[in-house]
Amino acid sequence: MSERVTISSPSTLALAGGSPVRSSFLPFHQPLVDADDERAVLETLRSGWLTTGPRTKAFEKELAAYTGAAHCVGVNSCTAALHLALEAVGVGPGDEVITSPITFASTANVIVHRGAQPVFVDVAPDTFNIDAAAIERAVTPRTKALIPVDFAGHPCDLDAIMSIGARHGIPVIEDAAHAIGAQYKGRPIGGIADMTCFSFYATKNITSGEGGALTTNRQEWADRISVMALHGISRDAWKRYGTEGYKHWDIIAPGYKYNMFDIQASLVRSQMNKMDAFHKRRVALKQRLDTGLSDCSEIALPSERADVVHAYHLYPILVRPERLSADRDTIMNAIQAENIGIGIHFRAVHLHPFYADTFGFRRGMFPVAEAYSDQTISLPLYPRMTDQDADDTVAAVRKVLAHYRR
Ligand SMILES: Cc1ncc(COP(=O)(O)O)c(C=O)c1O
Structure with missing residues (x-):
C-alpha cells in the first residue's frame, strides 16, 4: 500500500x-519587564520629578562603573549617542567616516546628518563584524572617525581597530547597540573604545522602551555631549527648576533634544539589576x-x-x-x-536606495556583506x-x- x-x-x-x-x-x-521594573517606574512617576534628574545621574554613574569608563551620558537613543559622538569629535562636511554595511540605518544615517561621507568596508566571514584589514585600506587623510559595530552582540576586533585609530589619530566610536554586557579579552564593552554607544530600545538586551547612553574616558567629550544632548545649554541645566531655585543658563551651541529622562532611567536601572x-x-x-x-x-x-x-x-x-x-x-x-x-539583521546598508543613489554604492563592492545580507534570518x-x-x-x-x- x-x-x-x-x-x-x-x-x-x-x-x-x-x-x-x-x-x-x-x-x-x-521585553521582559517584571514587578521590580514596574515599582521603579511608579516610584519615579510619584516622585514629582519626571524628566532628566537624579535618577538619570545615578544611572550614568552606574553604567560608567559597570563598563569601567570614566564618564557616561544618558541619552534618548543609541542613534542620538552616535550623532553626538560624531559632533564631539568634529566630524563635518568633507570628512569621511568608516563603518560596516552590516548594521542598522542609524549607524550610517548619523554620518550623513553631519554632512560627512559614509565609507563602508567589508566584514569578516565568521563574525560579520567590520574587517580591520579592510578599514586600514580605506583610511585616507579625510577619515575623521571609525564606527565599528558589535554585530549581534559579538564584540568587534577592538585591539586591531583601536591600533588603526591610534596610528592615524582617528577616534573609534563603537556602536554597541547590541553589546551591553559583552566583553572583549576580559574587559567590558564600554570601557575600551574612545567612545561607546549603547541602545535601550524595546528589543535590546536591557530596555527602557527607548533610550541610549554613551561612555568615554575623555572628560571634554563627555562635557560636550552632555551639553549638546540638551539644547546646547550650559551644564547641569536640568537643575534649573530644582530645589536650588532658578538660575540663568546660556546657550553655548545649537544643541539637540536628546536627553535621557528619569522615567527612562528608572526602568533601565532596574533592568540593569537583571x-x-x-x-x-x-x-x-x-x-x-x-x-x-x-x-x-x-x-x-x-x-x-x-x-x-x-x-x-x-x-x-x-x-x-x-x-x-x-x-x-x-x-x-x-x-x-x-x-x-x-527578523532580518541586516540587509546591507550600502544597497539601500538612498545610499546607492546618493553615494554610488553598488552590489559587488562588499561581497562578504552582500552574501550575508542575502542569506541571513534571525531566529x-x-x-x-x-x-x-x-x-x-x-x-x-x-x-x-x-x-x-x-
Ligand atoms: C547596530 C545598531 N546601531 C544603532 C541602533 C540604534 O539604536 P536606537 O534605536 O537606540 O537609536 C540600532 C537599533 O536597532 C542598532 O541595531
Missing part, C-alpha cells in the same frame, strides 16, 4: 495549507538552538571567537543557497507561517522565551529546511 500524504500531514508546510508547528504566534521579541540573569538565559536558549540545529547542513549557525563574552543579542542563521531549492525570503516566509517570528532569542519556544523554533526551521532541501 502506498502512503497517502494528506493536507494535514505534519510535514506539509503551513505556507502550503498544513498545520503550523505552533498554534499561537511566537513573537520575534518581547543583566546577569538575562545573559544566563540567553546563553541557555542559544545552546538549545545550537543543539537543535547543529546537524542541519542547509544553514550555517552563528560562530564566535574565543576571546569574547558574546551578548547573544541576536541569533542569525545563514541559509546556504547551494543546498536549498528556495531563496532566503521564501524560507523566511515559510518559518513565519509556522508561527515563529523572525527569536530573548529571556522571556521558554524552552518550549526554543524547541518550537527548532522544529519550524527543521520542517522548512526538510521541505526545501535539494
Whole structure:
C-alpha cells in the first residue's frame, strides 16, 4: 500500500495549507519587564520629578562603573549617542567616516546628518563584524572617525581597530547597540573604545522602551555631549527648576533634544539589576538552538571567537543557497507561517536606495556583506522565551529546511 500524504500531514508546510508547528504566534521579541521594573517606574512617576534628574545621574554613574569608563551620558537613543559622538569629535562636511554595511540605518544615517561621507568596508566571514584589514585600506587623510559595530552582540576586533585609530589619530566610536554586557579579552564593552554607544530600545538586551547612553574616558567629550544632548545649554541645566531655585543658563551651541529622562532611567536601572540573569538565559536558549540545529547542513549557525563574552543579542542563521531549492525570503516566509517570528539583521546598508543613489554604492563592492545580507534570518532569542519556544523554533526551521532541501 502506498502512503497517502494528506493536507494535514505534519510535514506539509503551513505556507502550503498544513498545520503550523505552533498554534499561537511566537513573537520575534518581547521585553521582559517584571514587578521590580514596574515599582521603579511608579516610584519615579510619584516622585514629582519626571524628566532628566537624579535618577538619570545615578544611572550614568552606574553604567560608567559597570563598563569601567570614566564618564557616561544618558541619552534618548543609541542613534542620538552616535550623532553626538560624531559632533564631539568634529566630524563635518568633507570628512569621511568608516563603518560596516552590516548594521542598522542609524549607524550610517548619523554620518550623513553631519554632512560627512559614509565609507563602508567589508566584514569578516565568521563574525560579520567590520574587517580591520579592510578599514586600514580605506583610511585616507579625510577619515575623521571609525564606527565599528558589535554585530549581534559579538564584540568587534577592538585591539586591531583601536591600533588603526591610534596610528592615524582617528577616534573609534563603537556602536554597541547590541553589546551591553559583552566583553572583549576580559574587559567590558564600554570601557575600551574612545567612545561607546549603547541602545535601550524595546528589543535590546536591557530596555527602557527607548533610550541610549554613551561612555568615554575623555572628560571634554563627555562635557560636550552632555551639553549638546540638551539644547546646547550650559551644564547641569536640568537643575534649573530644582530645589536650588532658578538660575540663568546660556546657550553655548545649537544643541539637540536628546536627553535621557528619569522615567527612562528608572526602568533601565532596574533592568540593569537583571543583566546577569538575562545573559544566563540567553546563553541557555542559544545552546538549545545550537543543539537543535547543529546537524542541519542547509544553514550555517552563528560562530564566535574565543576571546569574547558574546551578548547573544541576536541569533542569525545563514541559509546556504547551494543546498536549498528556495531563496532566503521564501524560507523566511515559510518559518513565519509556522508561527515563529523572525527578523532580518541586516540587509546591507550600502544597497539601500538612498545610499546607492546618493553615494554610488553598488552590489559587488562588499561581497562578504552582500552574501550575508542575502542569506541571513534571525531566529527569536530573548529571556522571556521558554524552552518550549526554543524547541518550537527548532522544529519550524527543521520542517522548512526538510521541505526545501535539494
Ligand atoms: C547596530 C545598531 N546601531 C544603532 C541602533 C540604534 O539604536 P536606537 O534605536 O537606540 O537609536 C540600532 C537599533 O536597532 C542598532 O541595531
